[in-house]
Amino acid sequence: MPNKILVIGACGQIGTELTMKLRSLYGNDNVIGADIREGNKELMQSGPFEILDAMDREKVSQVCESQKVDEVYLMAAMLSATGEKFPDKAWKLNMDSLFIVLDLAKEGKIKKVFWPSSIAVFGPTTPKEQTPQHTIMEPTTVYGISKQTGERWCEYYHRKYGVDVRSIRYPGLISWKTLPGGGTTDYAVEIFHKAIKEGTYSCFLSKDTALPMMYMEDAIRATVDIMKAPAENIKERSSYNLSGMSFTPQEMARFIEKHLPDFEITYEPDSRQQIADSWPSSIDDRQARADWNWSAAYDLEKTVAEMLQHLS
Numbered sequence: 001m002p003n004k005i006l007v008i009g010a011c012g013q014i015g016t017e018l019t020m021k022l023r024s025l026y027g028n029d030n031v032i033g034a035d036i037r038e039g040n041k042e043l044m045q046s047g048p049f050e051i052l053d054a055m056d057r058e059k060v061s062q063v064c065e066s067q068k069v070d071e072v073y074l075m076a077a078m079l080s081a082t083g084e085k086f087p088d089k090a091w092k093l094n095m096d097s098l099f100i101v102l103d104l105a106k107e108g109k110i111k112k113v114f115w116p117s118s119i120a121v122f123g124p125t126t127p128k129e130q131t132p133q134h135t136i137m138e139p140t141t142v143y144g145i146s147k148q149t150g151e152r153w154c155e156y157y158h159r160k161y162g163v164d165v166r167s168i169r170y171p172g173l174i175s176w177k178t179l180p181g182g183g184t185t186d187y188a189v190e191i192f193h194k195a196i197k198e199g200t201y202s203c204f205l206s207k208d209t210a211l212p213m214m215y216m217e218d219a220i221r222a223t224v225d226i227m228k229a230p231a232e233n234i235k236e237r238s239s240y241n242l243s244g245m246s247f248t249p250q251e252m253a254r255f256i257e258k259h260l261p262d263f264e265i266t267y268e269p270d271s272r273q274q275i276a277d278s279w280p281s282s283i284d285d286r287q288a289r290a291d292w293n294w295s296a297a298y299d300l301e302k303t304v305a306e307m308l309q310h311l312s
């Protein structure tokens with residue numbers, strides 16, 4: 001069991017739920033949330049919190065040393081759609097923050113690192129269906145390039161310096177507690193808010209764009225499980241493919257209509273369509289299943305029911 005955990009980017013879509021889960025598992029006082037901004041009330045009031053810039057090497061190091069942190073979850077990043085608007089900022093944040101945390105582990109100041117990768121590491125030349133763990137990776141977004149590069153560096157720090165870094169290629173994540181932060185799969189969360197409030201949704205992807213997705217509860221469980229697994233089970237030190245479900249906007253809308261018969265969806269693809277078209281539509285996650293017993297619990301039907309129940 002870790003002594004102290006630091007979650008950087010704790011106020012984001014994943015960070016908020018991850019921090020709360022870790023606090024429930026390891027004790028509120030042992031999980032420090034950190035972000036460049038404040039988060040929701042529950043997160044801010046349930047345990048320690050630091051305003052921290054993930055690119056500030058000295059401050060990150062000082063927080064880890066003074067609080068005797070031994071595990072860091074680095075969730076701060078600029079996501080795919082926003083990254084295309086600010087490519088240099090995305091590259092800087094996504095790479096600088098990773099090096100700071102990997103170096104702390106290399107210097108023995110922390111023991112374990114979790115760093116998320118993404119299906120954005122894949123590109124138009126990657127096999128689209130059941131994308132294998134090891135395959136062609138030619139990402140076309142700055143976000144995808146930063147994640148692929150990050151994966152190579154994680155693997156390098158493990159092999160060269162023995163750094164215990166663990167990573168998952170998250171698919172698009174669906175959650176009701178926190179809104180998504182500027183990705184290409186954000187429609188799969190926005191659709192519920194609009195369906196409940198307005199009864200209609202204009203989707204920024206075409207109706208038949210199939211993408212790999214996952215319910216947040218599954219993603220959090222995967223994150224906790226990969227970090228708890230014995231080090232020798234983690235055979236992939238770049239990042240693991242992880243699969244939950246795959247569906248198109250039209251398929252999701254049909255499931256929503258079962259609960260809200262008057263719901264109407266229209267399609268107005270924007271620049272995010274091009275990003276979505278370059279990504280896989282389904283993922284082969286056999287290696288995660290074999291190495292650390294991964295298996296998803298939520299399919300589309302169950303996810304839609306949960307989302308509507310919590311948001312209504």
Ligand SMILES: NC(=O)c1ccc[n+]([C@@H]2O[C@H](COP(=O)([O-])OP(=O)(O)OC[C@H]3O[C@@H](n4cnc5c(N)ncnc54)[C@H](O)[C@@H]3O)[C@@H](O)[C@H]2O)c1
Nearest residue numbers: 009011012013014036053054076077116118170172173181
């Ligand atoms: N949400 C998804 O669907 C998804 C899919 C694949 C991968 N991921 C990865 O998971 C991680 C978390 O994603 P998310 O969806 O929670 O993102 P998000 O945008 O919702 O949250 C990121 C958080 O990082 C914080 N942050 C930004 N710059 C910072 C800085 N300089 N210092 C400290 N904090 C800073 C933001 O304030 C925000 O709270 C990212 O690495 C992302 O690439 C997410």
